[in-house]
Amino acid sequence: MCPTGNKKTPTLADVAEAANVSAVTVSRFFRHPEKVSEAARGRIEQAVSELGYAPNAAASALASRRTNIIGLLVPSLTNNVFNDVLSGAFDEVQGTPYSIQIGNYRYRPSEEEALIRTFLHQKPLGLVIAGGNQTPAAAEMLRAADCRIVQIMDTEIDGIDMVLGLSHTEAAEAAVRHLRERGYQRIGFLGARMDPRSQNRLAGYHRAVADLDDPTDSRVFTTPEASSTELGGRLLSDLLAAMPDTDAVFCNNDDLAAGALFECQRRGMRVPDRLAICGFNDLEMMAQTCPPISSVRIFRHEMGRRSVRLMIEAVAGAGVERGLREDLGFEIVERASTRPR
Amino acid sequence: MCPTGNKKTPTLADVAEAANVSAVTVSRFFRHPEKVSEAARGRIEQAVSELGYAPNAAASALASRRTNIIGLLVPSLTNNVFNDVLSGAFDEVQGTPYSIQIGNYRYRPSEEEALIRTFLHQKPLGLVIAGGNQTPAAAEMLRAADCRIVQIMDTEIDGIDMVLGLSHTEAAEAAVRHLRERGYQRIGFLGARMDPRSQNRLAGYHRAVADLDDPTDSRVFTTPEASSTELGGRLLSDLLAAMPDTDAVFCNNDDLAAGALFECQRRGMRVPDRLAICGFNDLEMMAQTCPPISSVRIFRHEMGRRSVRLMIEAVAGAGVERGLREDLGFEIVERASTRPR
DNA sequence: ACCTTAAATGACAGCGTTTTCATAAGTCAA
DNA sequence: TTGACTTATGAAAACGCTGTCATTTAAGGT
Numbered sequence: 001m002c003p004t005g006n007k008k009t010p011t012l013a014d015v016a017e018a019a020n021v022s023a024v025t026v027s028r029f030f031r032h033p034e035k036v037s038e039a040a041r042g043r044i045e046q047a048v049s050e051l052g053y054a055p056n057a058a059a060s061a062l063a064s065r066r067t068n069i070i071g072l073l074v075p076s077l078t079n080n081v082f083n084d085v086l087s088g089a090f091d092e093v094q095g096t097p098y099s100i101q102i103g104n105y106r107y108r109p110s111e112e113e114a115l116i117r118t119f120l121h122q123k124p125l126g127l128v129i130a131g132g133n134q135t136p137a138a139a140e141m142l143r144a145a146d147c148r149i150v151q152i153m154d155t156e157i158d159g160i161d162m163v164l165g166l167s168h169t170e171a172a173e174a175a176v177r178h179l180r181e182r183g184y185q186r187i188g189f190l191g192a193r194m195d196p197r198s199q200n201r202l203a204g205y206h207r208a209v210a211d212l213d214d215p216t217d218s219r220v221f222t223t224p225e226a227s228s229t230e231l232g233g234r235l236l237s238d239l240l241a242a243m244p245d246t247d248a249v250f251c252n253n254d255d256l257a258a259g260a261l262f263e264c265q266r267r268g269m270r271v272p273d274r275l276a277i278c279g280f281n282d283l284e285m286m287a288q289t290c291p292p293i294s295s296v297r298i299f300r301h302e303m304g305r306r307s308v309r310l311m312i313e314a315v316a317g318a319g320v321e322r323g324l325r326e327d328l329g330f331e332i333v334e335r336a337s338t339r340p341r
Numbered sequence: 342m343c344p345t346g347n348k349k350t351p352t353l354a355d356v357a358e359a360a361n362v363s364a365v366t367v368s369r370f371f372r373h374p375e376k377v378s379e380a381a382r383g384r385i386e387q388a389v390s391e392l393g394y395a396p397n398a399a400a401s402a403l404a405s406r407r408t409n410i411i412g413l414l415v416p417s418l419t420n421n422v423f424n425d426v427l428s429g430a431f432d433e434v435q436g437t438p439y440s441i442q443i444g445n446y447r448y449r450p451s452e453e454e455a456l457i458r459t460f461l462h463q464k465p466l467g468l469v470i471a472g473g474n475q476t477p478a479a480a481e482m483l484r485a486a487d488c489r490i491v492q493i494m495d496t497e498i499d500g501i502d503m504v505l506g507l508s509h510t511e512a513a514e515a516a517v518r519h520l521r522e523r524g525y526q527r528i529g530f531l532g533a534r535m536d537p538r539s540q541n542r543l544a545g546y547h548r549a550v551a552d553l554d555d556p557t558d559s560r561v562f563t564t565p566e567a568s569s570t571e572l573g574g575r576l577l578s579d580l581l582a583a584m585p586d587t588d589a590v591f592c593n594n595d596d597l598a599a600g601a602l603f604e605c606q607r608r609g610m611r612v613p614d615r616l617a618i619c620g621f622n623d624l625e626m627m628a629q630t631c632p633p634i635s636s637v638r639i640f641r642h643e644m645g646r647r648s649v650r651l652m653i654e655a656v657a658g659a660g661v662e663r664g665l666r667e668d669l670g671f672e673i674v675e676r677a678s679t680r681p682r
Numbered sequence: 683a684c685c686t687t688a689a690a691t692g693a694c695a696g697c698g699t700t701t702t703c704a705t706a707a708g709t710c711a712a
Numbered sequence: 713t714t715g716a717c718t719t720a721t722g723a724a725a726a727c728g729c730t731g732t733c734a735t736t737t738a739a740g741g742t
Contacts, residue, residue: 009462011698022722027700037720054462058408059698061399062727077428080421087418090445102443104431121350121395229629258626265606265631285599288570290606352728363692368730378690400728403697683742690737701726708719 010051018047030055061123070311071119071127073103073112075195079227080283081253081300082130085152088304089128096312098125107195107226113138120145126311132157133196148314150307154197155327162314162324164307168197171296171330172204175278176250178294178332180208183341184248184276187212188219190235190260191252192227198252201280205250219243227252232259233266248276248338254283257293261337277337291336299328351392359388371396402464411652412460412468414444414453416536420568421624422594422641423471426493429645430469437653439466448536448567454479461486467652473498474537489655491648495538496668503655503665505648507639509538512671513545516619516637517591519673521549524682525589525617528553529560531576531601532593533568539593542621546591560584568593573600574607589617589679595624598634602678618678632677640669 016023021040029036029044036044047053061067072089074082086102093100103119105112113135119127120141126148134142142149142160149161156167179187189205191198206216221235221242232255239246251257257279264271271277271291279286282297306326314320357364362381370377370385377385388394402408413430415423427443434441444460446453454476460468461482467489475483483490483501490502497508520528530546532539547557562576562583573596580587592598598620605612612618612632620627623638647667655661 013698023698024700024722025720028721031700035720040720054459056403056698057463058399058402059727060700062397062403062729063698063700065700065727067399077431078421078424080419080424083419083424087445090418090443099442101440102431104428118395122398229626233629255626259629262629262631285570285596288574288600288603290603353730354728364728365692365730366690369691372730376690381690397728400697401730403699404728404730406697406730686739686741688737688739690735692733692735694732694734696731697727697729699727702724704721704723706719706721709717711716712714 009056010053011056012053014051015044015047015053018051019043066123067125068098069101069122069124070098070308071101071103071115071122071124072307073105073115073119073127073129075105075107075112075130077102077104081281081298084300085130085304085307088301088306089308090304091301092305092308092312098308098312100308107193109133109135109138113141116141120147123147125315126150128152128307128311131196132159132163148311148320150310152303152307154200155325156200157196159323159325161322162310162320162326164303164310164326164328166298166328166330168200169204169207171298172201172250172280173208174204174330174332175280175294175296176205176208178334179248179250179276179278179338182276182338184338185212186214186219186243186245186247188221188239188243188246188249189252190232190239190249190256191220191222192225192231192235192256194222194224198222201252219246222252227255229255229259229262232256232261233263234259236260236263246275247341248272248278250278250280252280254279254281254286254293254295257295257337258285258289261289261291261293272337272339272341276339282331282333286333287335291339294335294338295333297331297333299330303328350397351394352397353394355392356385356388356394359392360384407464408466409439410442410463410465411439411649412442412444412456412463412465413648414446414456414460414468414470416446416448416453416471418443418445422622422639425641426471426645426648429642429647430649431645432642433646433649433653439649439653441649448534450474450476450479454482457482461488464488466656467491469493469648469652472537473500473504489652489661491651493644493648495541496666497541498537500664500666502663503651503661503667505644505651505667505669507669507671509541510545510548512637512639513542513591513621514549515545515671515673516621516635517546517549519635519675520589520591520617520619520679523617523679525679526553527555527560527584527586527588529562529580529584529587529590530593531573531580531590531597532561532563533566533572533576533597535563535565539563542593560587563593568596570596570600570603573597573602574604575600577601577604587616588682589613589619591619591621593621595620595622595627595634595636598636598678599626599630602630602632602634613678613680613682617680623672623674627674628676630678632680635676635679636674638672638674640671644669 012023016026103115116138128150130153152164154165221239279295282295286293286295353364357367444456457479469491471494493505495506562580620636623636627634627636
């Protein structure tokens with residue numbers, strides 16, 4: 001039943017002997033069951049369960065020059081956005097013969113490059129990578145790789161193979177337009193960790209406020225620092241110190257937005273009466289704060305799921321062609337923090 | 342430099358030839374560099390970098406009957422607590438030849454058992470598992486496994502091999518005592534997903550309020566549901582409906598605590614004047630809410646790091662004996678939400 | 683210079699699969 | 713009945729590495 005340690009673990013050959021077939025047939029039984037006769041299949045099934053056999057992945061990988069591992073590269077493990085992606089990806093491999101290997105590159109292109117190299121050397125089934133700003137060397141490796149690549153989170157990139165995500169520019173633009181439609185005129189932007197997706201959100205902001213009368217960047221406060229609730233408060237303070245008449249902020253993400261709300265509470269500034277707030281990502285908590293905070297919902301869990309599904313289909317030869325692009329879109333979730341003036 | 346696909350990837354033998362040594366020596370160069378002469382080392386290093394050689398993990402695993410994979414089993418991928426643990430674990434393998442394979446058992450013992458079986462079949466370097474309430478079959482497999490096991494998060498379990506965590510009973514008891522010392526008398530308990538660790542926290546609560554005059558369980562509100570901010574608000578509403586004179590709540594975790602705070606804000610109940618709130622875990626956000634929420638800090642990141650370190654040391658034969666127990670403790674972080682009456 | 687001991691290296695035989703490619707046994711039309 | 717296919721099965725040869733053990737080389741002691 002289980003690897004008890006005292007007995008050596010059974011091999012294909014053991015199963016073959018017990019089932020009175022050759023090892024090749026047992027191997028086929030696992031890989032192409034339809035090519036094994038009904039009768040043999042029955043005997044093999046029984047032998048497998050009697051012996052508690054489980055295939056040796058290392059041997060399989062060595063012989064076939066291919067692992068069943070899907071590499072999943074994310075820039076952070078402590079960011080709620082990627083947790084949901086991971087969670088979706090793990091949900092999707094559940095029950096398949098594939099497994100996921102995570103790589104955390106901590107927002108550092110050089111670490112990403114190193115991880116890509118390492119992963120590729122293990123001949124993975126495929127690679128799912130968050131984003132598209134690899135180093136040139138990394139991009140080259142990916143292009144030359146003999147496995148499929150899915151880039152997720154962002155559609156505004158040079159795609160290497162498949163791309164799955166959304167337009168952060170459009171999403172941010174829609175959010176800021178939402179603020180304008182609700183009557184807000186002097187809209188600030190708070191941004192942390194200005195990675196390419198954040199840059200795009202800033203671009204979207206610029207697009208939406210282009211025709212407003214104040215100098216474009218006077219209400220933009222960003223930092224390369226990692227995002228945090230605490231930072232949200234600090235950035236808001238900076239913004240208010242510089243431009244006290246600001247009547248709304250669009251935040252790069254929900255941590256900042258929550259931090260901004262808390263800062264308002266500390267200052268006794270009413271939200272949205274004195275300041276409207278809109279976040280990005282729509283984490284669960286946004287609906288619960290007081291007042292609840294409007295945000296841009298993106299489909300993180302689905303993105304994880306879909307990336308794995310796409311990979312599996314592509315590998316199964318289901319005709320998922322290179323160059324495929326899928327936009328999962330977004331949704332402006334309107335809550336009290338952006339109530340119309 | 343990189344696997345370009347058109348050329349077959351170099352093997353040990355290729356490196357050996359280029360460096361004018363035998364394959365075994367190259368293998369040794371990677372595994373026990375100190376056993377290879379200075380001169381050979383130099384030539385091998387050069388050959389490796391010239392050819393862009395990287396060891397084939399599958400072949401290595403097959404030959405040595407041992408992978409370099411540390412399995413890490415967690416009950417959730419969307420819970421901040423485990424994200425930090427993961428993050429710590431990944432930080433610690435960084436730069437070592439080991440890698441981490443994550444398993445998500447979604448708080449389901451049966452999935453945990455299946456994962457343990459699967460992982461063990463791959464002959465991992467070791468297994469790091471959150472918690473200690475495996476099914477009997479799973480526990481038996483772990484006991485019989487020929488690799489080291491580290492159980493993390495909780496010291497109040499029947500340990501299989503190494504144990505690393507804290508006493509949730511003591512931590513909760515200390516938190517509730519903290520509330521009492523600050524002058525709160527009618528202390529409630531809110532709990533979600535009553536897993537063994539949550540049960541222990543409840544036990545700690547009971548210990549701390551045992552001598553209070555009200556019937557023990559009248560202020561305890563729990564649910565098997567997964568924890569969320571929203572749930573915190575709901576549970577608090579239940580509590581206040583049943584026992585309106587409650588003057589403090591200890592929450593099972595920070596999501597609930599934040600939800601409780603937001604509920605108070607919605608109701609216009611001042612915290613802590615009308616109700617004190619204490620959470621558990623001390624997520625980053627707790628310091629930022631208004632008022633900031635007291636919580637029990639536990640060392641999640643360190644737990645991830647340390648578990649991997651322990652595993653590596655144990656495997657390296659650094660005399661980490663079976664039965665080792667390490668208590669990482671906790672820390673009551675006092676904030677405005679539990680200001681003395 | 684010679685013997686003893688330690689350090690460095692290599693030959694060889696697997697590790698447990700999968701991949702050909704060949705063979706044996708059925709199936710079907712003429 | 714026969715030849716032409718199709719289907720099911722096996723034999724043998726990799727796959728790229730490491731463990732074991734024997735051998736060579738260098739170092740140390742007298």
